[in-house]
Amino acid sequence: QSALTQPASVSGSPGQSITVSCTGTSSDVGLYNHVCWYQQHPDKAPKLMMYDVNKRPSGVSNRFSGSKSGNTASLTISGLQADDEADYYCTAYSSSNTYVFGIGTKVLVL
């Protein structure tokens, strides 16, 4: 089972909006709406930022939003802030009843 494809890095200036993409197949991203996004700061555990494509857990800023079209999911961060600089991983529940993670995207705040 191959990892989901994400850009290696995405950058933006404070206040701008950026979008991180996550491309899989019809057996994972395209199969169900069970796509999640996790944020990971250096030397920290991942943190759930988005689930079921576009649902935010309690406490996550509404500057984060999610969407999906076909086999590609996206995470958009609006009003970029310094603390948003981190690695972001998508994950999807797959047809093999297991999870597959994306390769990760480093978000840089210029």
Added chain:
Amino acid sequence: QVQLVQSGAEVRKPGASVKVSCRTSGYTFTTYYIHWVRQAPGQGLEYMGMINIRGGNSMYAPKFQGGLTLTRDTSTTTAYMELSSLRYEDTAIYYCARESPSTFNFDHWGQGTLVTVSS
């Protein structure tokens, strides 16, 4: 508050086994699943498997079938991950994470346990 506290760093020789614990508190242990995810140095996250705490049944990602064993002790609200026949490439940080059944997301994570495989 919900907490998942993992055991400390381990060093093992190739071919040995390692068992990592994930002690939970702040919620009803038996009503959630525990998943395990690992991260090799400088690499991304890799899914390993999960255990249904209530029933004790587990499911493993294909890559880990045969070498991975997930267990739990409901009396101490602790989940365990045991990986056998360790190889150098098993050097990684191992995380446990909680899922409310059929929500398909990991809402709380342990702090991670570094396992180093070295001769």
